[in-house]
Amino acid sequence: MVNIAVLGYGTVGSGVVEVLFKNRESLQRKAGQALQVKYILVRRDFPGDPHTDLMVRDFNQILEDPQVQVVAEVMGGLEPAYTYTRACLERGKSVVTSNKELVAQYGAELLQIAREHHVNYLFEASVGGGIPIIHPLHLCLAANEIEEIAGILNGTTNFILTKMIQEKMSFADALALAQQLGYAERDPAADVEGHDACRKTCILASLSFGEHVYPKDVHTEGITEITSEDVAYAASCGCVIKLIGRAKRGAPGEKIQAMVSPALIRHDSQLGTVDDVFNGILVRGDATGDVVFYGKGAGKFPTASSVVGDIVDCVKAADTIPSLTWKPSQGGNVADPQDNVTRMYLRCSSEQAGLGYAKSLFGEIQPLSREGQPSEEFAFIAPAMAEREINAKIANLEEMGVTISGKIRVLDY
Amino acid sequence: MVNIAVLGYGTVGSGVVEVLFKNRESLQRKAGQALQVKYILVRRDFPGDPHTDLMVRDFNQILEDPQVQVVAEVMGGLEPAYTYTRACLERGKSVVTSNKELVAQYGAELLQIAREHHVNYLFEASVGGGIPIIHPLHLCLAANEIEEIAGILNGTTNFILTKMIQEKMSFADALALAQQLGYAERDPAADVEGHDACRKTCILASLSFGEHVYPKDVHTEGITEITSEDVAYAASCGCVIKLIGRAKRGAPGEKIQAMVSPALIRHDSQLGTVDDVFNGILVRGDATGDVVFYGKGAGKFPTASSVVGDIVDCVKAADTIPSLTWKPSQGGNVADPQDNVTRMYLRCSSEQAGLGYAKSLFGEIQPLSREGQPSEEFAFIAPAMAEREINAKIANLEEMGVTISGKIRVLDY
Numbered sequence: 045m046v047n048i049a050v051l052g053y054g055t056v057g058s059g060v061v062e063v064l065f066k067n068r069e070s071l072q073r074k075a076g077q078a079l080q081v082k083y084i085l086v087r088r089d090f091p092g093d094p095h096t097d098l099m100v101r102d103f104n105q106i107l108e109d110p111q112v113q114v115v116a117e118v119m120g121g122l123e124p125a126y127t128y129t130r131a132c133l134e135r136g137k138s139v140v141t142s143n144k145e146l147v148a149q150y151g152a153e154l155l156q157i158a159r160e161h162h163v164n165y166l167f168e169a170s171v172g173g174g175i176p177i178i179h180p181l182h183l184c185l186a187a188n189e190i191e192e193i194a195g196i197l198n199g200t201t202n203f204i205l206t207k208m209i210q211e212k213m214s215f216a217d218a219l220a221l222a223q224q225l226g227y228a229e230r231d232p233a234a235d236v237e238g239h240d241a242c243r244k245t246c247i248l249a250s251l252s253f254g255e256h257v258y259p260k261d262v263h264t265e266g267i268t269e270i271t272s273e274d275v276a277y278a279a280s281c282g283c284v285i286k287l288i289g290r291a292k293r294g295a296p297g298e299k300i301q302a303m304v305s306p307a308l309i310r311h312d313s314q315l316g317t318v319d320d321v322f323n324g325i326l327v328r329g330d331a332t333g334d335v336v337f338y339g340k341g342a343g344k345f346p347t348a349s350s351v352v353g354d355i356v357d358c359v360k361a362a363d364t365i366p367s368l369t370w371k372p373s374q375g376g377n378v379a380d381p382q383d384n385v386t387r388m389y390l391r392c393s394s395e396q397a398g399l400g401y402a403k404s405l406f407g408e409i410q411p412l413s414r415e416g417q418p419s420e421e422f423a424f425i426a427p428a429m430a431e432r433e434i435n436a437k438i439a440n441l442e443e444m445g446v447t448i449s450g451k452i453r454v455l456d457y
Numbered sequence: 458m459v460n461i462a463v464l465g466y467g468t469v470g471s472g473v474v475e476v477l478f479k480n481r482e483s484l485q486r487k488a489g490q491a492l493q494v495k496y497i498l499v500r501r502d503f504p505g506d507p508h509t510d511l512m513v514r515d516f517n518q519i520l521e522d523p524q525v526q527v528v529a530e531v532m533g534g535l536e537p538a539y540t541y542t543r544a545c546l547e548r549g550k551s552v553v554t555s556n557k558e559l560v561a562q563y564g565a566e567l568l569q570i571a572r573e574h575h576v577n578y579l580f581e582a583s584v585g586g587g588i589p590i591i592h593p594l595h596l597c598l599a600a601n602e603i604e605e606i607a608g609i610l611n612g613t614t615n616f617i618l619t620k621m622i623q624e625k626m627s628f629a630d631a632l633a634l635a636q637q638l639g640y641a642e643r644d645p646a647a648d649v650e651g652h653d654a655c656r657k658t659c660i661l662a663s664l665s666f667g668e669h670v671y672p673k674d675v676h677t678e679g680i681t682e683i684t685s686e687d688v689a690y691a692a693s694c695g696c697v698i699k700l701i702g703r704a705k706r707g708a709p710g711e712k713i714q715a716m717v718s719p720a721l722i723r724h725d726s727q728l729g730t731v732d733d734v735f736n737g738i739l740v741r742g743d744a745t746g747d748v749v750f751y752g753k754g755a756g757k758f759p760t761a762s763s764v765v766g767d768i769v770d771c772v773k774a775a776d777t778i779p780s781l782t783w784k785p786s787q788g789g790n791v792a793d794p795q796d797n798v799t800r801m802y803l804r805c806s807s808e809q810a811g812l813g814y815a816k817s818l819f820g821e822i823q824p825l826s827r828e829g830q831p832s833e834e835f836a837f838i839a840p841a842m843a844e845r846e847i848n849a850k851i852a853n854l855e856e857m858g859v860t861i862s863g864k865i866r867v868l869d870y
Contacts, residue, residue: 063600063744074599074780168597174745176589176597184581184589186487187476187765314751317730331476331762332587335752338727339745349744352600362775367487 046075046359049083049106051128052119053090053099056142056169059348060116061095064355071352075359082112107131114358116351117141126150133157133165138361140354142169142347148243152256152372159364166354166368171197171244172323174346175339176353181251181327182367188329190252194290194457197244199321199341200228200235201267201287205306206319208275209284215270227321227342237266238287238304245289248325249302253293256373257302262291263381265305274391274450276414277423283308284316288455299379307455308389308425314338315457326457382432391423391450392441398422401444405437425454459488459772462496462519464541465532466503466512469555469582472761473529474508477768484765488772495525520544527771529764530554539563546570546578551774553767555582555760561656565669565785572777579767579781584610584657585736587759588752589766594664594740595780601742603665607703607870610657612734612754613641613648614680614700618719619732621688622697628683640734640755650679651700651717658702661738662715666706669786670715675704676794678718687804687863689827690836696721697729701868712792720868721802721838727751728870739870795845804836804863805854811835814857818850838867 048064050057064071064081072078083106086099093099103124106112115132117139119125125146129139134157141147147154147167158165168178172195181190196202200222207218219236222228234240242264249257267287278285286309291302309316314336318324323341328334340346357365389412392402399411399422410425426434438448461477463470477484477494485491496519499512506512516537519525528545530552532538538559545552547570554560560567560580571578581591585608594603609615613635620631632649635641647653655677662670680700691698699722704715723729727749731737736754741747753759770778802825805815812824812835823838839847851861 059744067600067602067744070602071599074595076779174742175748176593179597180589180593182487183770184592184766185762186484186769187480187762189480189483312725312730314727314730317725317727329587329762331472331480331758331765333753333756333759335588335750337748337750339748343746345744346746349598349600349742352744353597356599356780357596360779366489366773367769 045078045080046113047080047082047111048114048116048355049085049112050081050116050118051085052117053084053086054118055344056118056347056351057084059344060118060351063345063348063352071356075356077359079355079359082109103128107135112137114138114140114355116355117143118351119143120145122146122149129154130157133161133163136161136163138163138165138358140166140351140358142351144170144240144243144247148246148259151247151250152370155369156372159369162363164358164361164364166357167247168354169347169350171247172325172337172339173341173343174349175323175325175337175341177325177337178251180337181248185327185329185332185335186367188331190293190327190329192290192292192328193248193252193326194288194315195248195325196286196315196318196323197289197325197341198235198241198287199323200232201241202318202323203227203321204236205267205270205285205287208270208272209279212272214272215268236268238264241287241289242304245291245302245304249291249300250370252291253300255371255377257291257300257378258375261375261378262302262304267306270306271450273414274452277389277391277412278308280412280414281410281425282311284311285452286315288457294379299377301379301384303381303384305453307453309455309457313457382430384431385428386431387428387454388426388434389423389450389452389454390426390438390448391421392446392448393421394444394446395420397441397444397446399424402441405440423450458491458493459526460493460495460524461527461529461768462498462525463494463529463531464498465530466497466499467531468757469531469760469764470497472757473531473764476758476761476765484769488769490772492768492772495522516541520548525550527551527553527768529768530556531764532556533558535559535562542567543570546574546576549574549576551576551578551771553579553764553771555764557583557653557656557660561659561672564660564663565783568782569785572782575776577771577774577777579770580660581767582760582763584660585738585750585752586754586756587762588736588738588750588754590738590750591664593750594661598740598742598745598748599780601744603706603740603742605703605705605741606661606665606739607701607728608661608738609699609728609731609736610702610738610754611648611654611700612736613645614654615731615736616640616734617649618680618683618698618700621683621685625685627685628681649681651677654700654702655717658704658715658717662704662713663783665704666713668784668790670704670713670791671788674788674791675715675717680719683719684863686827687865690802690804690825691721693825693827694823694838695724697724698865699728701870707792712790714792714797716794716797718866720866722868722870726870795843797844798841799844800841800867801839801847802836802863802865802867803839803851803861804834805859805861806834807857807859808833810854810857810859812837815854818853836863
């Protein structure tokens with residue numbers, strides 16, 4: 045029998061406890077021994093909860109209990125999660141988590157501590173909620189060098205964009221609906237500004253390319269500037285707008301490319317059909333080609349399912365799993381976004397200049413049109429070039445009195 | 458260092474050897490020790506091949522070498538693969554394979570022998586080629602009871618259907634093209650009659666529901682009867698025709714539902730956008746909801762990638778992996794397809810009867826139309842009912858002199 049402690053009893057924590065009780069028999073079969081919740085660390089009372097007998101308020105009670113072998117840290121945030129995780133690993137307890145902020149900031153260090161103490165630090169639930177992605181990335185795709193990853197990694201923003209696309213809602217209305225349905229926080233910044241997607245992108249990039257990638261180094265744009273007009277122009281060329289986190293292995297001696305931003309992608313592609321609160325993650329391996337993983341990126345039971353899957357893995361592992369690791373880094377290992385070569389959608393307005401002038405500046409542009417397009421508005425897709433160059437040409441447009449009201453990368457996923 | 462023998466040196470076998478040599482360093486890091494190919498079992502000479510020094514023709518040389526710890530069986534077919542696999546497992550050697558025919562027929566037995574000898578029998582490559590599916594199904598989704606699986610499991614038929622849909626080719630022309638490109642065998646029966654998809658469905662069902670499901674028990678229809686007219690009617694209601702293998706857990710005390718057949722599914726769903734030779738597999742878990750895995754379902758390197766991933770797993774496993782298992786069965790555990798409740802697309806022709814008569818028989822039908830539809834032709838989707846009932850009504854139609862020229866299930870994936 046393996047004793048488990050669950051740190052935190054919010055949405056994910058209560059889901060973890062429920063799944064461990066509900067699927068107890070099949071979990072015992074799969075893990076090879078019984079999984080027993082011994083403690084739940086809480087900060088307040090839960091009167092009437094069926095598990096009050098397991099609840100404790102003192103973390104040290106868990107830390108000092110040598111019977112606790114696996115700890116599920118589902119509190120979120122950097123502190124006290126970091127201190128608790130470190131302490132558990134140093135005491136030879138494996139830790140599993142859904143805490144993307146912690147993994148994105150301290151992953152390399154915590155993995156190293158786990159290795160030194162022959163235990164595991166697993167975080168399947170930190171990316172893609174209920175989608176198996178971390179495990180497949182380092183285990184099932186072990187035969188591959190991962191060249192590139194790209195994904196719709198945040199369900200809240202994907203819900204908002206889906207409503208803007210399918211029901212022609214404004215950003216503000218779609219956000220309000222997401223808040224009403226409990227998909228978005230009252231302060232939605234972490235989602236709509238792209239920070240959540242950035243953390244997940246960093247975790248995937250670190251694991252795929254073998255060195256720590258910090259959120260602060262990854263150029264991140266959210267979806268707050270996206271308008272219904274942009275959505276309509278995108279539709280006119282068979283595209284949808286999605287918030288895409290992506291990272292690409294650098295050529296030998298070169299830096300990793302990584303970015304989080306809205307992008308126009310084909311509406312009928314594997315990522316283009318990921319709608320509502322779902323997530324989709326594309327992995328490009330040198331042997332296997334493109335593999336895409338799709339499922340619920342958040343929610344109580346999908347996330348709990350991943351946490352519990354990791355608990356089973358910890359129970360079965362005789363030692364630290366060697367493939368789940370990456371090197372620490374000092375940061376600064378991501379290429380300058382100005383060097384990023386991309387196609388770019390631009391929406392402009394001007395009384396004088398128009399598509400002709402854009403063409404003379406950018407070369408082979410793809411003009412776009414939409415219903416109800418005002419006479420002074422024009423939009424087009426500029427051919428692939430470095431963003432530095434695109435920005436210089438945009439400055440030229442602006443000198444001509446052109447106002448740029450939309451600027452979104454166009455990607456091939 | 459771990460010594461490996463590769464049985465067979467065809468497309469997959471040579472891919473396995475190439476990946477093991479090419480990614481040697483990263484594989485050593487992930488497996489925790491070096492992977493060394495010691496033998497390649499061949500049936501003919503390969504003059505000029507860089508690995509002739511490793512080639513042997515006598516299986517016993519491999520079997521009797523106690524240094525060989527992992528054997529990759531990539532020969533295909535039931536014999537001698539079955540005899541060799543059994544012998545290796547009984548000698549305490551782990552076996553990994555891409556052989557879906559063998560797993561679908563003898564999986565429960567071979568898993569049992571592996572368990573008795575504390576080794577592993579792994580077959581990630583047997584379903585979905587380079588897509589991680591077997592491993593995620595029993596490991597990453599361990600917290601779930603799997604309720605249902607459904608997939609586009611055969612790349613050849615999906616290529617043919619994609620050409621029929623996107624380029625309006627006939628079945629015969631699309632098959633000829635697939636043969637020309639090397640996607641289809643000269644004798645394409647195993648693919649176009651659905652047998653290959655059936656074997657894969659059985660493997661997924663056995664693993665998901667915990668008891669062996671035999672191909673002979675699963676009602677299987679291929680795509681040879683699909684016509685351009687059916688494709689056009691499907692498009693008129695936002696659908697595409699795909700060959701779908703699916704299986705659903707039976708309610709307590711009831712049999713498993715499983716079937717392989719063409720089906721109309723939404724063109725913009727996760728499975729509906731799986732085109733060309735790609736595969737897509739949907740897994741419905743009680744905790745995580747729907748998860749979809751997408752990637753190359755066949756081909757030298759995708760399949761080799763899965764085989765090599767399994768080799769890494771064998772090297773790391775201290776004992777038999779407890780979650781990869783299912784009970785033997787005598788067969789007969791799949792429900793009668795006549796009891797299957799489904800919506801059904803029907804294409805009919807008659808000088809007398811028409812949609813009105815269909816409506817009086819089937820109730821709330823959805824009428825369909827297509828460009829160039831002859832006056833005596835009519836098509837519709839009948840509401841959900843048991844196939845037994847649908848067939849009785851079809852008999853009624855036929856008594857009225859109606860000819861049924863198309864009959865395809867309509868699914869909700």
